[in-house]
Amino acid sequence: MRNRIAVYICHCGSNIADHVDVEAVRDAIAGEEGVVLAKTTMFACSDSAQSEMIEDIRENDIDGMVVASCSPKLHLFTFRSVAERAGLNPYNYVQANIREQVSWAHSDKPEQATEKALQIVRMAVAKARLSAPLTPPSITSENVILVVGAGVAGMRAAIELADMGSKVYLIEKDHYVGGRAGQWGNLHVPGVKGEGLVKDLYEEVAGREGITLFTGTEVISSSGSVGSFELTLRRSPRYFNPKGIDTSGSEFTGKVRKAVEACPEELDDDYDFGLTARKAFRHSHPGQFPDLPSVDMQACTRCGKCAEILEGVDLEQEEQRVTVKAGAVILCTGFSPYQPQEGEFGYGEIENVISLQEFRRMMALSGSGGRLLFRGRPVNTISYIYCVGSRQLEGDNKYCSRYCCSAAIHTANLVREKFPGVRNFHFHRGIRSYGKLEELYEISCSEGDIYFQSRDDELPEVIKEDGETIVKIADILTSGRDIEVGADLVVLVTGMVPRDNSRLVDVLKVPVGRDRFFNEVHPKLKPVEVVIDGIYIAGACQSPRNINESMNSALSAAVKSNSLVSSGEIELEPTMAAVDRSLCGWCGECARACPFDAIVREQYEGKEVAAVNEANCKGCGMCLPVCPVNAIQLTGSSDAEIESMIEALIDLK
Amino acid sequence: MIWMSTITTGWGVISMARIDHTFASRIEMFGGIDFTACYNCGHCTAVCPLVEENASFPRRMLRYTILGMEEDIQSSLDPWLCYYCGDCSETCPRQSNPGEIMMSLRRYLTSVYDWTGFSRRFYTSRKWEFGSIAAVAAVVVLLFALFLRPTADPSGLINADGGVKINSFVEGMSSETFVSVIEIGDWVMAAIVSFFLLSNIFNMYLKVVVRNRKVSPPLSLYVKEAWNLVYHFATQIKLSKCSDRTYWGLHWLLMSGYTIMFTMIVLFLPWFQVEKIHPIYHPQRFLGYYATFGLLLGLIVWSVQRIRKSGEKHRYSHSTDWLFLVMLFLTTLTGILVHIFRISGMVPQTYYTFVIHLAILVPMLVVEVPFSKWSHLAYRPFATYFYNLINSARMLEEKKKK
Structure with a gap:
């Protein structure tokens, strides 16, 4: 029981003092049981006030402290740190919120406000009296991090982690790293191509001893x-073993090409969005690494023709399982392009309607010079329809895919550079070429691209009339006039959707938002963390974003995860559930109520009891009310503390 | 916001419009410059002091130009309701020069109203521009050389007051005959100019009132609104609403000078072009000096401003702008010289300068008035007339509906 408690009532300038009689609160609380010191202060958070508190605590042998000021969201940690600096256990500090909950809420009723403030302070004092000094528990951690997904974000994170001294397992579901960045050709950074970016990153990954790369691997x-x-990781076989083979020479490349030619099984190349065909026996595209062949066993008939030509092909390779230990996990699983529905703006029905990603791939694959052709017909005019699969009025994708305005404008600029004379028409719903990307819009406008804007509920239409594809729009920028534009090619500016991550969500319990992207804890305060400790997210698996932004978040996640695990020890919050094992008889209710999988079953003196996995427990308290025998307490908010607060509240009269 | 409205704004009639992206490059030939950067923010329309509920420009015109909505432009009066103060171009965050687009559209519309197709050639081809002026000048010189050769004997051509007898150059031709010949020439020229100009105005009327409009003004309104023509021609009051009012003053001075001179030359030639040199206070001399002063002042100030590119209004000069200024300046200058030579008694100088004077004046009037920049003297008041006519007709129709 604390009985030397110091109480500070803050004026917060005029924020509190204008509506709450702080002196009266101080006078009333001064006589409270256990209170040895009660003061008012102009700004409790100011340096001078903090020094005074430290002095008070030391001189008066204070064993509990209450500051009645603002929300604990703002200053709980400030005053805990004051207590700590004065030699007081920080968990003997209690904050009373008399600003947000009193002065701001009841500025019209000063008398009642003062009364409420006193009640709140009395409750805080009551809690402080029963507060226990707590020591944060700590657990050991491996300085190892598993990075899931070897696209540009995953590779970037892995490189950074390795440089900071963490050991990295970088795993990639596909047999080639690089993700999607390699598909897009020229990026908006002048002179940089997606495939070049992937190559640079891959070479850096390959050059670091701290990184172990597993391709064809899933958790x-x-x-x-x-x-x-x-x-536990599952490694699917590549069906090619490069051991003892020189894979760098042109002789090897030639053999691979022959083996590809020999393969009889042909299918659409999904990396090229079906614009080209590939074989079951395949080689990497530029922008995919390593530079080794692999076999798509779903299409392979095991005819063995490739093995006859190329040494190292092993169609008997088997799946492997590997178990790794890691202190933290970073998810960089990326995105998929939105797939337009059949008939959405004519997609799939009118032959010259394609998606932005398909068009980008087409541009990347086409040589420069000459004329832009689509299905053999020259393209002189291109219409871009924005926000396809994003900002849907009906449909689930309410979000803005963020990257696509700039990507479409950049594409239009590329087309104009590569094929002078081609005219671009943009049908948008408000251009969002934010930040430095505005420059792309600037160029596009001054080079003569024409922009049309529609309302969200009056989208453009793509129709085919007398063999001509026409885009129709009620153009806001032309007084809402109905305008028709003939187009040789219609590009649907399709947004991003998350990849199918259902297995990962299942295995790691990563929270998924309504938009189906991974959810961070707080967009500003914890932007790369998820509610599961030790799991981080980066890149487009979190929300639509461009390569720059993916890189930024990858670096954030790398630094955050490294700082968590690198010391070998992780300090936890002591405010968590604790089981009274003598009372517990294991009914399992608490385990079912726990959203964090923090309750496990264990043996204790011949019976089964619940135990708390400290690393997982968040102290949310969900397990408390469901316990039929009241065997669980929340440290720092025990029944006794809460009850004493209620007592203090109803006693006042 | 006006442009958010899906119903008609102004008098636009809703119809499906097909865009024509080649139009923008055609407008560039009429002087449009860097306008494609426009992102439709509407600053230009917001700052324009002349914008009214039914006349919202220049944003809309700029948009129509970019999209190539030719029919809408051709049926619009907006370009003529703009008097180019340049505030829009100054304010434009994209440096899209909306003011210059309105100017280019006036040139374009002049060529559209002209059914002969000559105006378009004049505006878009330097060869046609200078060639046509030179051709008419050559005709004038040729007519003089063939029929009005100067007498070999200059004696007797000096008045008692020491001045040159301006109507007695031609051998065997009396003073009265000479004036009549010149006067007939005047009337022939006026008839040609009026025929083309009036037919072009009729064409304008067809495009802006008759076709593409949902109003049909009753005959009484035509009469009722006719005062607009005289009032706006005489006062140019709309120009005074632009931010730079000194420009209006200067323009009015030049216009009145030009009108007085034109009236004296065409309507009162026997009174104006007399052998005798009147005393200085005589209205003939007094009005002549006023007109000369007005013309000179305007021409000098604007030439300097165009050379210095001072202000948005003078930043860009189409070759026809310069041709207009230079021709009028040379006309004025040769007119002054004729006058000086006359009172100084210099006979051959007077004659040859007189011929040169006409060789500049005639092509300027014949080519520029119906086909080029001079035509604005008619299109502007007519535009205001048509504008008020349509507005009144609409109000009348709305009243009837109620």
Whole structure:
């Protein structure tokens, strides 16, 4: 029981003092049981006030402290730190919120406000009296990080982690790293191509000893928690073993080409969005690494023709399972382009309607010079329809895909550069070429691209009339007039959707938002963290974004995860659930109520009881009310503390 | 916001419009410059002091130009309701020169109203521009050389007051005959100019009132609104609403000078072009000096401003702008010289300068008035007339509906 408690009532300038009689609150609380010191202060958070508190605590042998000021969201940690600096256990500090909950809310009723403030302070004092000094528990952690997804974000994170001294497992579901960046050809950074970017990153990854790269690999199960996750990986075979083979020479490349030619199984190349065909036996595209062949076993008939030509082909290779231990996990699983529905703006029905990604790939694959052709017909006019699959009025994708305005404008600029004379028409719903990307819009406008704007509920239409494809729009910029534009090619500016991550969500319990992207804890305060400790997200798996932004978040996630695990020890919040094992008889209710998988079953003196996995527990308290025998308490908010607060509240009269 | 409205704004009639992106490059030949950067913010329309509920420009015209909505432009009066103060171009955050687009559209519309097709050639081809002026000048010189050769004997051509007898150059031709010949020439020229100009105005009327409009003004309104023509021609009051009012003053001075001179030359030639040199206070001399002063002042100030490119209004000069200024300046200058030579008694100088004077004046009037920049003297008041006519007709129709 604390009985030497110091109470500070803050004026907060005029914020509190104008509506609450702080002196009266101070006078009333001064006589409260256990209070040895009660003061008012102009700004409790000011340096001078903090120094005074430290002095008070030391001189008066204070063992509990209450500051009645603003929301604990703002200054709980400030005053905990004051307590700590004065030698007081920070968990003996209690904050009373008399600003947001009193002065701001009741500025019209000063008398009642003062009364309420006193009640709140009395409750805080009551809690302080029963508060226990707590020591944060700590757990050991592996300085190892598993990065899932070897696109540009994943590789960037892995490189950074390795440089900071963490050991990295970088895993990639496909047999080639690079993700999608390599598909797009010229990026908006002058002179940089997606495939070049991937190559640079891959070479850096390959040059670092701290990184172990697994291609063709997925996480299939996980146990443990922050500091020591145990992850089982499934490695699907490449059906090619490069051991003992010189894969760098032109002789090897020639053989691979022959083997590809020999393969009888042909299918659409999904990397090229079906613009080209590939074989079941395939080689990497430029922008995909490593530079080794692989076999798509779903299409392969095991005819063995490739193996006859190329040494190292092994169609008997088998799937492997590997278990790794990691202190933290970073997810960089990227995005998929939105696939327009059949008939959406004529997609799939009118032959010259394609998606932006298809068009980008087409541009990347086409040589320069000459004329722009589509299905053999010259293209002189291109219409871009924006926000396809994004900002849907009906449909689930309410979000803006963010990258696509700039990407479409950049594409239009590229087309104009590569094929002078081609005219671009943009049908948008408000251009969002934010930040430096505005420059692209500037160029596009001054070079003569024409922009039309429609309302969200009056989208443009693509129709075919007398063999001509026409885009119709009620153009806001022309007094809402109905305008028709003939187009040789219609490009649907399709947004981003998350990749199918259902297995990963299942295995790692990563929270997914309504938009189906991974959800961070807080967009500003914890932008790369998820509610599961030790799991981080980066890149387009979190929300639509461009390569720059993916890189930024990859670096954030790398630094955050490294700082978590690199010391070998992780300090936890002590405010978590604690089981009274003598009372517990394991009914499992608490485990079912726990959203974080923090309750496990264990043996204790011959019976089954619940135990708390400290690394997973968040102290949310969901398990408390469901316990039929009241065997669980929340440290820092025990029944006794809460009850004493209620007592203090109803006693006042 | 006006442009958010899906119903008609102004008098636009809703119809499906097909865009024509080649139009923008055609307008560039009429002087349009860097206008494609426009992002439709509407600053230009917001700052324009002349914008009214039914006349919203220049944003809309700029948009029509970019999209190539020719029919809408051709049926619009907006370009004529703009008097180019340049505030829009100054304010434009994209440096899209909306003011210059309105100017280019006036040139374009002049060529559209002209059914002969000559105006378009004049505006878009330097060869046609200078060639036509030179051709008419050559005709004038040729007529003089063939029929009005100067007498070999200059004696007797000096008045008692020491001045040159301006109507007695031609051998065997009396003073009265000479004046009549010149006067007939005047009337022939006036008839040609009026025929083309009036037919072009009729064409304008067809495009802006008859076709493409949902109003049909009753005959009484035509009469009722006719005062607009005289009032706006005489006062140019709309120009005074532009931010730079000194420009209006200067323009009015030049216009009145030009009108007085034109009236004296065409309507009162026997009174104006007399052998005798009148005393200085005589209205003939007094009005002549006023007109000369007005013309000179305007021409000098604007030439300097165009050379210095001072202000948005003078930043860009189409070759026809310069041709207009130079021709009028040379006309004025040769007119002054004729006058000086006359009172100084210099006979051959007077004659040859007189011929040169006409060789500049005639092509200027014949070519520029119906086909080029001079035509604005008619199109502007007519535009205001048509504008008020349509507005009144609409109000009348709305009243009837109620």
